[in-house]
Every structure is written in structure tokens, then in C-alpha cells.
Amino acid sequence: MNIPKSNFSEWYNTIIKEAQLCDLRYGIKGFVVFMPWAVMTMNKMYGMYERSLEVRGHVPALFPALIPESYFMRESDHVKGFVPEVFWVTEAGGNKTEEKYAMRPTSETAMYTMYALWIHGMTDLPLKIYQRCQVWRHETKATKPFIRSREFHWIEAHDCFATREGAMAQVKEDMAMAEEVIHGQYCVPFIFFKRPQWDKFAGAEDTYAADALMPDGRTLQLPSTHMLGQHFSKAFDIKYTDASGKDEYVWQTCYGPAISRIYAAVIATHGDDKGLILPFDLAPLQIVIVPIIKPETKDSVLANCEEIKNFLVKQNLTVKIDDSERTPGFKFNEWEMKGVPIRLELGMRDIESNSVILVRRDNGQKTKVSTLDPKLLIEKIEESANNMRLELKKKADEWFEKKLATAETMDELSKKLETSGFIQVPFCTDQMEGEKCADLVREKAQANMRGSIFESKEKPDSAKPKGKKCIACQKPAAIYLYAARQY
């Protein structure tokens, strides 16, 4: 199998079908069936993310999927942002419901209604709760499996603090988790941007979002964390009694890593012309053993495979012997398409020389490993897994690095966008007044302003006479923002 990744859109659609990641034939626009191979990886991804949340003091809960309209309508910016994409339930048991129920597009309004009942004093804070769930949004943009669908799977964490500083520290912790998990474990590079004011989460004071890059240079937003300030606590009346006995509104943050979308980024970042490449720790199957059988050697080869498998399983590795009736070549292609990190080939030839062939998925490297001492095989597997981890990450990082560029004029920006991903440009402001400049960039260069790098010290020198000017309005530039084409 050879699918050129250079045509990303076609590559992506083919991989999804061939590796059986999801089935598009369900028949409701934007709704797909997630298939086992994808779900097994996503479960591992969930596990890693949830561990990261829990060691930082989050606890899990599960809130109802339906949100009464009256809860949903309490925070006006939130309403404006989300109402256009809500699926409403208006009928149940054959009758109209008393009230309309929103199928949650996100759970602020469900959770905060309860938070108001739960939080009374300082001892209840901080409150850090996450849930793993699916949400529904009637997207109007073109849907693409995993990348943008009308039903998707995510984690949302909703935290309450006594002070603004506490909430701000949480925003940074959320960023640290993204770095640890998405970059560190999924090996997907990204940049955290502070979104311009005109592009923040509906109801937030500030939005910080991690943007990854797809192979075609377009950006994909991964988790975002939001400083909600007291907007929601005032709307939902979430108060605590402070040390002086006065009632105060809590400060809140929310954080939403969309696992199904991050999975798309994993596929897109690591895959190659032969199919998926999965980081060792994310693979549903880590090692596949392909027996090379002749009718007369079948029993002894399979017995040897079994022995190796049993040994590896004891080391907590996921292993499968592919003893189906397919030919070896077919199996090689099939498991490469699915991204299994390590393949062991075992035939009579190997048994006679007390060895096994180990093949790495990422670079195709074949190594003959002795089976005389099983510890050697384990060592070799661990070494390969480690190297794959490091090299996948390094390769992704180096590619990502090359996709960064700078531009100072609109023409230069348009040109750079052809070959790069994120382009740093001087801009007048990231406050609301800058929106018309962003509109101009969208119109002229078909790019979006993604924001500024969080806590960046770098400021354009706008002092005359040769100072930096806003790429759109030509006024003196006050900030560097990044432009990109987006999914």
C-alpha cells in the first residue's frame, strides 16, 4: 500500500477507511461510527490525560447530557456563542416536553448550576472536577471525521477558585498538562496562543488555545483553557464566604481537550505513505508476531510464536500472533496500515538460528534478535520503543519548527502561507478594535489571526522612522500575532 501523504486530504480519507478508524455510512450528517481500532487508542489517550488531571487534584464526575433551556440561557455571551449550534430535545414519550432541553454542546451551564449548590465556603475551594463525555454541536463548517464532527468526544474540566490568581495558576497548569500529555506522550507539537479578544470562548475573559499543524500547513485547535473570571459565577450565583465573613463570587476556569480531535492530530502528525504510525504507548496492539509457515512446519513455528508471546505478555506488552490464513506480505501491509509499532517475524529459518526478526514500523528497520536469552529480546523491544518515542517526537518537532515564519506585509504573508504554517506578523492590537484588521487578513490572505504567544516578551519596535507597522492598517504595531490557515 502506498498513499502519498503529500495530498493530505486524500491521504486522510484513505487512511481512515483502510485502517478502519471510523465508518461514515451511519447516515446523519456529521455523525460517524468510531471503530474499535480508533476507540482503543482514544481510550489510552483518555487514560493518560485523566491521570494527568487527577495527579493535579481533579476528580471525575458525570453530568447529564441534557441541559434545560433555562440553565443554558443564564450567561448572555455564552448563549450568543452556542445557541446557533445547539441540538434541542423538544419531544419525549410522544409529547412535547415542558421545557426545551439542549443536548450539551459544552457543560458549563449544567455543572455551574450544581456548583452553586455545592460551594459554600473556603473549605469547598478549590473545586476541580472533570468529566469524560461526548458533546453535540450543529457545525455549519464542512465536517471531517475526528477533526470536526457534530458529535465529538472530549474531557472537560471545570475549576473554581477563591481568587483570580488561583484561577490564573490553573490556566498555566492546564497548559503544562497539554505539554506533558499531548507533546510529551502523544508526540504532537503545538503552540499555545492567547486568542485575540474577538476570538475567545463565549463567556470567557481570555482564551488560551493549543494549535497544532496538519501536514498541509493548516492549523488545528487542540485543547483550549479559558479564564472565565466571574462571568459565570455571577450568572449562576456561585458564592463562597471569605475569611472576613463576606460572600464572594468564585473565579473560574474551564479546559477542554477534545480527545477525538487530538487523535486526528496524532494520525496526521505521525502517519506516512504506508498508513498510521502510532507512538508505542498509544498503540492498541504494540507487537504483532507474523509466523512464516510451511505446511510441515506449522506446528513447531506456531509453538515458538506462542512461547515468545507468552513471555512478552508477562512484561505487560500487548501482543498478537497473526495466524490467519493470509500470506505474510498481506499481513505486513495490513499491520503497517494500522500502525502497529513492532513486528516480529518468525519462521523455520529463524528457529534454526535461535533468533527472530524485529521490524520497526516507523523506519522499517529490520534487526535479527537472538532468542537464546529472552531478556535480550525484551531489551531490544524496549530500546526500539524508546527510540521510536524519541524519534517520532524529534521528527515532528523539527518539521513543526520549519513551519514557523515571519512576515511584515500582506503580500509577504500570502506568500509565506504557501509553504509555512504559523506566520508571525506585527499587528496593531489584539483587543476588540483589531478585529477589522483580522477581517482584512482573512480577506486578503485567507488566514486567521490565532493570537499571541502566551507571556511572550517579544514586542515589535514601532518607534519611528522605520518602526514596525500593523500588517493590515499600517498603524504602529503594538504586538506580534500569528496568522495561519485553519481547519
Add this chain to the structure above:
RNA sequence: GGGGGAAUGAGCUAACCUGGUAUGCUGCUAGCUUUGGGAGCUAGUUGUCAGUGUUCAAAUCACUGUUCCCCCA
């Protein structure tokens, strides 16, 4: 939100313009032979997206709907 294209067994596809028994490949099932990079032979297996209209007759023509893909905002 705007524009364009497509839909034929599980997948790909021919027939559509010019209405008349739906083609081939892959898959799947069974059997035999095979197995170090997508095996071979034999037999079997399922289909015109949905609805309406025109017609003696619709995969084919018209209208409506649904879904998928691509491009632009």
C-alpha cells in the same frame, strides 16, 4: 453561509448522453493447493440512495429529499 461534483452488492466499477435481461474486479463462504512483502484454481454469494412524476417500460429523463466529497467565506 456560498458554489461545484457525486451516490449502482461489503468496497471499487461498466451500462446513463441515445429508457428495454445490470458488467467486471476485489471481498465474503466452501474445498483443494499455498505462505520470508498484498497467493492460485473451482464453486457459491449479495446491488441501481429514498420518495414522487413522465412512460408500455426508469440505473438511465424530471422534480424533491438525504448523505458523501471538493472549493470559497
